[in-house]
Amino acid sequence: GAVVSQHPSRVICKSGTSVKIECRSLDFQATTMFWYRQFPKQSLMLMATSNEGSKATYEQGVEKDKFLINHASLTLSTLTVTSAHPEDSSFYICSARVSGGNIQYFGAGTRLSVL
Amino acid sequence: GENVEQHPSTLSVQEGDSAVIKCTYSDSASNYFPWYKQELGKGPQLIIDIRSNVGEKKDQRIAVTLNKTAKHFSLHITETQPEDSAVYFCAAALNSGGYQKVTFGTGTKLQVIP
Numbered sequence: 001g002a003v004v005s006q007h008p009s010r011v012i013c014k015s016g017t018s019v020k021i022e023c024r025s026l027d028f029q030a031t032t033m034f035w036y037r038q039f040p041k042q043s044l045m046l047m048a049t050s051n052e053g054s055k056a057t058y059e060q061g062v063e064k065d066k067f068l069i070n071h072a073s074l075t076l077s078t079l080t081v082t083s084a085h086p087e088d089s090s091f092y093i094c095s096a097r098v099s100g101g102n103i104q105y106f107g108a109g110t111r112l113s114v115l
Numbered sequence: 116g117e118n119v120e121q122h123p124s125t126l127s128v129q130e131g132d133s134a135v136i137k138c139t140y141s142d143s144a145s146n147y148f149p150w151y152k153q154e155l156g157k158g159p160q161l162i163i164d165i166r167s168n169v170g171e172k173k174d175q176r177i178a179v180t181l182n183k184t185a186k187h188f189s190l191h192i193t194e195t196q197p198e199d200s201a202v203y204f205c206a207a208a209l210n211s212g213g214y215q216k217v218t219f220g221t222g223t224k225l226q227v228i229p
Contacts, residue, residue, distance in 0.1 A: 004158075006158070032215065034217075041222075042221070042222070043204060043219045043220060043221045043222050044159070044204070044219045046216075046217070046218075049216075093158050093159070095158075097215060102147050102149075102164070102166075102208070102210055102215070103149065103161060103164065104149070104161075104215075104217060105161070106151070106158035106159045106160065106161075107158050108157050108158045109156070109157065109158045111156070
C-alpha cells in the first residue's frame with residue numbers, strides 16, 4: 001500500500017520557538033495532503049487541507065498565521081507551528097490522498113511537547 | 116456540516132468473539148466511508164472502506180455494512196484476536212471532483228481479552 005512518512009515522530013521544544021513537521025508521500029503523488037490534530041483519547045480534528053502549488057484551506061478556528069502550511073511539491077507538505085506555546089502540545093497527523101483517488105493514507109504522527 | 120457519531124466508545128470482547136461498532140452520519144451527500152485502526156502512538160491505518168453505491172463489503176474477518184436510507188454504517192470484526200485491540204475510527208467523506216472532506220467519528224477503543 002501507499003506509504004506516508006512523517007517526521008519527526010516526537011519533538012520537545014521551548015515555548016516561543018517554531019517547529020516544522022514534514023509529511024512525505026513515498027511512492028505516490030499526492031495533490032492533496034491533510035493536517036490533523038488529535039488530543040488524548042479524542043478523534044482527529046482536521047486543521048487544514050493542503051493543495052500542491054496553492055494556499056492551504058484552513059478549518060474554522062485554526063489560525064493560519066500560527067500553523068503555516070507549505071505544499072511545494074506533489075510529495076511533500078510541511079506544517080510549521082510558529083511561536084509554539086504549551087497549549088499547542090498535541091499529536092499532529094498528516095495524510096495524503098492519491099491524486100484522483102478517495103483514500104487518505106496517514107503518517108505515523110508527530111508528538112509535540114512545548115515546555 | 117457533517118456530524119459523525121460512533122458507538123460504543125469502549126468495547127471489550129473475549130478472543131474469538133465478534134465485535135460490532137456502529138456509526139451514524141448526518142449529511143446525505145457523503146459518499147465514501149472509510150474505517151481506520153489506530154494503535155497507541157501511531158497514525159490511523161485504513162482497514163476497510165465502502166462507497167455509497169455498495170451496501171456491504173467484506174475482507175477476511177472484517178466487514179462493513181452501509182444503510183444509506185438510515186444514514187448509518189457498521190464495522191464487524193469476527194473471530195477477534197488480541198492484535199485487533201486498538202482504537203477504531205469511522206469516517207464519512209464527501210468526494211466531489213477534486214475536493215474531499217472527511218469527518219471522523221469519536222473512536223471506539225476495542226480490547227480483545229485473551
